[in-house]
Every structure is written in C-alpha cells, then in structure tokens.
Amino acid sequence: MTFSSLLKGMWKVISLYWKDLLGSGIAFTLLLALIAVIGGVIIGTLFAVGRMSKLKVLRGLIVAIVEVVRGTPALLQLYVGYFFVPAFFPAMNSLDPTLMAFICVAVALTINSGAYVSEIIRSGIEAVDKGQTEAARSLGLSGKDAMLDIVLPQAVKNILPALGNEFITIIKETSLASTFFVGELMTKYKNIVGVTYDSVSTLMVVGIIYFILDFALSKGMKTLERSMKAHA
Amino acid sequence: MLEIKNLYKNFGSLKVLKGVSTSIEKGEVVSIIGASGSGKSTMLRCMNLLETPTFGEVWMEGKLLTPVDPYLHPEVIKASNTFKALTAQGMDENAAIAKIKAEDLLQEKHNKEGKEYKALMDKIYKENFIDIDHARRKMGMVFQQFNLFNNKTVLQNIMYAPVKTGIEELKKAKNYNKETKAKLIADSKERAEALLKRIGLADKANVYPSTLSGGQKQRIAIVRALAMNPDVMLFDEPTSALDPEMIGEVLDVMKELAKEGMTMVIVTHEMGFAREVSDRVLFVDNGNIAEEGNPEEVFSKPKDAHLKDFLSKVL
Numbered sequence: 001m002t003f004s005s006l007l008k009g010m011w012k013v014i015s016l017y018w019k020d021l022l023g024s025g026i027a028f029t030l031l032l033a034l035i036a037v038i039g040g041v042i043i044g045t046l047f048a049v050g051r052m053s054k055l056k057v058l059r060g061l062i063v064a065i066v067e068v069v070r071g072t073p074a075l076l077q078l079y080v081g082y083f084f085v086p087a088f089f090p091a092m093n094s095l096d097p098t099l100m101a102f103i104c105v106a107v108a109l110t111i112n113s114g115a116y117v118s119e120i121i122r123s124g125i126e127a128v129d130k131g132q133t134e135a136a137r138s139l140g141l142s143g144k145d146a147m148l149d150i151v152l153p154q155a156v157k158n159i160l161p162a163l164g165n166e167f168i169t170i171i172k173e174t175s176l177a178s179t180f181f182v183g184e185l186m187t188k189y190k191n192i193v194g195v196t197y198d199s200v201s202t203l204m205v206v207g208i209i210y211f212i213l214d215f216a217l218s219k220g221m222k223t224l225e226r227s228m229k230a231h232a
Numbered sequence: 233m234l235e236i237k238n239l240y241k242n243f244g245s246l247k248v249l250k251g252v253s254t255s256i257e258k259g260e261v262v263s264i265i266g267a268s269g270s271g272k273s274t275m276l277r278c279m280n281l282l283e284t285p286t287f288g289e290v291w292m293e294g295k296l297l298t299p300v301d302p303y304l305h306p307e308v309i310k311a312s313n314t315f316k317a318l319t320a321q322g323m324d325e326n327a328a329i330a331k332i333k334a335e336d337l338l339q340e341k342h343n344k345e346g347k348e349y350k351a352l353m354d355k356i357y358k359e360n361f362i363d364i365d366h367a368r369r370k371m372g373m374v375f376q377q378f379n380l381f382n383n384k385t386v387l388q389n390i391m392y393a394p395v396k397t398g399i400e401e402l403k404k405a406k407n408y409n410k411e412t413k414a415k416l417i418a419d420s421k422e423r424a425e426a427l428l429k430r431i432g433l434a435d436k437a438n439v440y441p442s443t444l445s446g447g448q449k450q451r452i453a454i455v456r457a458l459a460m461n462p463d464v465m466l467f468d469e470p471t472s473a474l475d476p477e478m479i480g481e482v483l484d485v486m487k488e489l490a491k492e493g494m495t496m497v498i499v500t501h502e503m504g505f506a507r508e509v510s511d512r513v514l515f516v517d518n519g520n521i522a523e524e525g526n527p528e529e530v531f532s533k534p535k536d537a538h539l540k541d542f543l544s545k546v547l
Contacts, residue, residue, distance in 0.1 A: 134282055135379035135453075139393035139460060140369030149392070153383045 009201030017192050025188035026209060032106060032184055033171045037117075039110035040166070044117025051122060062118070069115035075176045081108025082180055101180040109177070113170055120166060124159035125151060157228055164221030168214045175210070185209060233258045233495055234279060234371075234464055237304055239288035241274050248274045249285070250519035256464065261496045263506035263527075266516035267542055272499045275516060276468050279497065280371045281364050292371065293463065295362035300353050302340070303333050311352045312338055312345040369397055372457025376469040378449040380441040380456070387437040390424035390456045391417075397460070420459070427455035431485055447478030451485050464495040471502055503546055507531050515539045 014022070050062045069077065085104040086092045092100050128151045136146035178186035189206045193199050234256040241249040248271045256262055266272045277283040279290060281297055289304055290297040302308040309315050309329050314337050318328040332338060343350055381389050398416045402408040428434045431451045441449055450470055457465060467486070471479045483505050490496055490509045500506055506513055506527065513530040515523040515538075523536040531547075534540045 129377075129379070131375055131377050131379035132381060135373075135375065135381065136393075137365075138280060138282060138368055138371075138373035138375075139457070140365045140367075140397055141393060142365055145396060149396070150381050150383065 006201060006204065009198050010205050013192060013196065013198065013202050013205045017188070021188040021191055022185070022205070022209065024183065025185035025206075026213070028102075028182065028184040028187075029171060029174050030213070032102070032109065032174045032177060032182070033167065035106045036109035036113045036170045036174075037163075037167045039106075040113025040117045040170075041163070043110065043114025044119075044121055047114060047118030048121040048125070051118070065111075066115045066118060069112055070119075074109075074112055074173050075179065077112050078105055078108045078176055078179065081105060081111075098181065098183060102177075102182040105177040105180055105182050109170065109173065112173070113166060116166055116169075117163065120162040121155070121159055124155040124162065127158045128154045160228065161221060161225050164217065164224070168217055171213055171217070172210065233260075233293060234497070235291040236275070236279060237289045237291070238301065239275065239278055239290070240286045241271070241278060241283060242286045248519055249278065251288070252516075252519070252521055253288075254514065254521060254524070256495060256497055258463075258495055259493050260511050261490045261494075261509050262498070262512045262514060263510040264497065264499045264514045264516055265501075265503065265506060265542075270516045271519045272514075272516040273468055276466055276497060276499045279466055280368050280373055282373070291360075292362070292367050294360075295367065296357065296360035297362065297364055297367050300357045302338055302349075302353060303336075305352075305356065308349065308352050308356070309333075309338070311349040313349070314338055314345060316346075369393075369460050370463045372454075372460060372462035372465040374450070374453050374457055374465065374467045374470045376472050378441075378446070378453045378473070380444075380449055380453055382441055385438050385440055386428070386433070386444075386452055387421070387424055389441065389452065390427060390459045391420045393456070394420040394423070394459050424455075424459055427458060428452075431455055445478060446474045447481045450474065450478075450482045454482070454485055454489075458489075464497065465489065467496065467498040467500070469499050469501065471500070501546070503531070503543075515542070517542075 047062050047066065050058050053059060082101065082104045085107050086100065092103065095103075132150050132154065133143075133146045136150045137143065141149075174184050175186040177184055178190060181187050181190070185206055189202050192202045196202065235254075237253050239249050239252045240247070252271075252275055254262075264272045264276065274283055278285045281290065285298055287301055287303070288298070289301045300308070302312070306329055309332055310325070312332075314332060315328055318331065319325060323331070338345060380386075381392065384392060395417055398420065399408065399413065402412050402416065425434065425437065428437055431454075433448060433452065436444065436448065436452075441452070444452070454465075454470075470486070471482050474482060479502070483502065486496070486498070486505075487509055498506070498510075508527075510527050512524060513527050514521050515530060515534075515536065517536070517538045523530060523534065523539050530539070531543065534543055
C-alpha cells in the first residue's frame with residue numbers, strides 16, 4: 001500500500017462515516033470519560049476521606065479495593081462490571097442491550113477511576129508540608145479547620161494536574177469498552193471496518209481523533225496549571 | 233505558668249526524652265541548648281502537644297493538657313489493685329509505691345487496676361483538663377521553617393487564627409451576627425497592621441509568603457503568633473534556617489519581646505543570644521536536663537562534662 005492510497009482511504013473513511021459514526025463515537029467516548037472522571041472524583045474523595053478515618057476496618061476495606069483495582073487489568077474489571085452489575089440489578093435486563101452495556105461499563109470505569117483518583121487526592125494532601133498543619137494547630141485551630149482552610153486549598157494545586165492526566169488516561173481506556181460494543185469511538189472503528197475491510201485507514205483516522213482529544217486536553221491542563229502557579 | 237512533669241517521649245524504640253521536668257515562670261525567658269538529637273526540640277514540641285508525650289504530664293496555668301499520668305499521683309497508685317496486692321504481702325506503703333514507680337507495674341489495660349483506680353483517674357482528669365485547642369491559643373509557637381500559610385497573604389496569615397477562633401467564641405457566647413463579625417474582622421485587621429508596622433513590614437501586607445526573604449518570613453511568623461495575645465511564646469530554633477545576614481533582624485524582634493516581659497521558651501543554637509536574653513538556660517543532653525542555671529553559671533562555670541565539651545565546640 002502506498003502513502004497516497006492510505007491518505008485516500010482515510011479521506012474516504014472520514015467523508016463517508018464522519019456524520020453517522022465517528023461524530024457519535026467521539027460523543028460517546030467523551031461522555032463515558034466524563035462520567036468516569038466525575039464519578040471517580042466523587043468516589044475518590046470519599047475514599048481519600050475514608051482512608052484518613054479512625055476506623056481501622058473502613059481504612060482496610062478502602063486500601064483493599066484500591067489495591068485490587070490497581071492490581072488487575074482494566075479490561076478484566078470491565079468484564080466483571082458487565083456480568084456483575086446486571087446480576088445485582090436484575091431490572092436492568094429489560095433495558096436496551098447497548099444501554100445496559102454502556103451503564104455496566106460506565107460503572108466499572110468509574111470505580112476504576114475512583115481508585116486512582118483517591119490515590120491522587122491522598123498523595124496531593126500528603127505533599128502539603130506537615131508544618132502547615134502544625135502552624136495552624138499551634139495557633140489553636142482544630143484539625144478540621146487546618147485541613148479545610150490551609151491544607152486542602154494547597155493540595156488542590158497538586159491534585160488538579162494529576163486529575164487532568166487521569167482524564168487523559170480514562171479517555172484512552174474507554175477504548176476497552178468497544179469489547180462490549182457500547183458505541184464509543186473504538187466500537188465505531190469495528191463498525192466501519194465491518195463494512196469497508198480497510199482497517200489501516202480507519203485505525204489511522206480513529207487514532208488521530210484520540211490523539212487530538214488527548215492533546216487538546218493536555219494543553220488545556222497545562223494552561224490551567226500555569227495560571228494557578230502565577231496566582232500563588 | 234507552664235510546667236512539664238516527668239516527660240518521656242519514645243519514637244518507636246528510640247527514647248528521646250527520659251523523664252524531663254521543669255517549670256517556666258511568668259515573665260521568664262528560658263533558653264534550651266544542647267547538641268542536635270539531644271531532645272531539646274522534642275521537649276519544646278511536647279509543651280504544646282505537637283508531640284504527644286509517651287508518659288508524663290504538661291500543665292499550663294493550672295490546667296492539665298495531657299492525660300493523667302498515674303505515676304505522678306501517689307493517691308492514684310494507692311487506689312490500684314497492684315498496690316493493694318503488694319501491701320497485702322506485708323510490704324511497706326512507701327516501699328510499694330517506690331517499687332511500682334521503679335518497675336512500671338501499673339497495668340491499666342482491661343481495668344486491671346480496679347474501679348476505684350479508674351474513678352480517681354477520671355476525677356483528676358475531669359477537674360483539671362483543658363481542651364488542647366484552647367490551651368494552644370495562649371501558647372504561640374515559632375518554627376524553624378517559618379511555616380507561613382502559603383495560600384494566604386501576609387495579612388491573611390496574621391488575621392486567620394484570631395478571626396477564626398474569634399468567630400467560634402462569638403458563636404459560643406450566642407453573640408454572633410453581622411455587626412459583631414464585622415467588628416471582629418476590623419479589630420483583627422487593625423491589630424495585624426499594627427503588628428506589621430512594628431516589625432517594619434507594613435508594605436508587605438498583601439503579598440504572598442513565597443515572595444519574602446527568610447528573615448521577613450520569620451518576623452511575620454512571630455507576629456502571627458503574637459496576634460493571638462499568647463501568654464507564652466515557644467521558639468523552635470527560629471534562626472537555624474536563616475542566612476547569616478538575616479539572623480540579626482529576627483533576634484532583635486525576640487529581644488524586644490523579652491524586654492516587654494513576654495514569657496519565652498527558646499530552643500536555640502545562638503549561644504550569644506541565649507546568654508544575653510535568658511533568665512535561665514537549660515542544657516539538654518541525651519533526653520535529660522543535664523544542667524540548668526542562670527546564663528552566667530552555665531556559660532562561664534559549666535559543671536557537667538558534656539556541657540563543657542559542647543560549649544568548647546560551639547563557642
């Protein structure tokens with residue numbers, strides 16, 4: 001295959017399938033990533049708070065969940081979500097199969113991202129110098145006040161950039177969801193190739209789209225980081 | 233004013249303090265000197281419970297900051313089952329107390345020492361304890377690394393604690409409304425500005441700490457503590473992280489404070505300064521106070537061999 005025939009193939013894929021397939025694929029990919037990251041931030045915050053709790057059982061449980069998520073492949077976790085979520089909520093079986101798969105995958109990705117985000121938040125808090133807390137406590141403020149007014153505002157500066165990276169990672173990981181044909185970008189790749197048999201051109205197009213999404217996001221995060229640094 | 237009784241502090245298997253006792257009087261300036269790792273900073277940090285002592289008690293203005301240490305209260309020992317068992321064997325009361333103290337025989341876990349013992353411990357605690365956050369409001373602390381709040385401007389650094397604790401007091405007195413809050417903030421601001429003016433940094437009120445020199449940071453850290461109107465100020469090696477040319481400006485602020493009659497406890501390596509401002513100098517060695525006295529005695533006629541050695545190295 002020559003370079004020009006590759007370009008031609010790519011152009012064909014874009015012009016024929018942009019409207020029906022690729023556009024909605026991008027939308028689904030972004031939606032899935034957004035759900036996973038927002039849900040992940042909520043779960044991750046709860047986990048991070050839980051890990052600072054005095055209850056040993058709670059701390060142990062959270063550490064166990066985080067370690068299991070970090071120590072097993074994401075694809076395996078998606079399979080587990082795909083089979084387990086409907087088992088726990090039988091009502092879901094009456095849903096449209098694609099919607100059901102989407103929900104299952106979204107749940108699994110959210111828990112996956114929650115585990116990583118909880119580590120990001122924890123390390124962000126730990127990276128704030130202990131002296132900051134000590135200074136606040138030495139002035140007679142409670143541990144809660146020191147955390148909310150002094151430590152967390154500083155931790156956010158450590159957390160936000162890492163959270164951006166997590167978002168970027170999750171966008172790439174959504175491609176695993178194509179195993180269950182949930183309609184995101186990689187599913188569309190399979191759909192298109194099923195018709196055209198032109199995997200190379202389609203892969204290139206899809207790859208470029210992923211790259212543009214992540215590159216734009218990473219640039220955006222850099223700008224945000226710089227503006228935060230300029231502030232303090 | 234501030235008293236530590238038989239303080240022990242272990243970090244794991246490392247024994248840092250080994251039964252330190254001293255009492256700081258009102259208006260007194262006490263310097264704590266000693267080699268690195270001797271336990272002098274730990275001793276200071278135990279005074280406001282930034283480190284929790286393993287054994288022993290800390291008292292501030294007649295109030296107990298730590299849990300009750302049974303070994304410091306003969307009547308508590310007498311109420312214990314261990315004491316009763318020993319005297320039942322025919323041992324003399326004083327001998328039994330001495331033996332229990334020396335061999336650390338009290339077993340507090342699972343109420344092994346009986347109800348009477350527990351009730352007495354609770355009674356002493358309830359009669360004397362003070363909430364640590366409230367106690368700390370009367371003890372200013374200055375750190376080696378300054379520890380200014382990086383996310384707040386200089387003025388906010390100084391105003392933060394007075395406003396926050398002031399609001400808490402107002403709420404407690406059921407006197408919290410828009411006017412009292414506005415007055416509190418205005419008063420705190422006025423005081424913060426006056427303090428900044430006093431150290432000649434009024435023009436830095438609205439900048440962030442990252443733009444300041446070490447000497448400026450430390451002077452601001454001192455007035456931040458002063459903004460709470462403390463009864464005693466604790467200094468943990470306040471000049472050790474400074475460039476040599478900035479040490480003077482910080483020591484000057486401290487000297488002025490001492491002149492005004494502030495009660496101060498200072499952990500320091502600045503021997504000249506300790507000699508000049510202190511009423512009393514403590515030499516800490518290997519987790520104990522090896523020698524104490526007025527600066528003249530300690531610096532000119534040291535008795536302890538380690539102190540002599542230490543002074544010959546630093547002077």
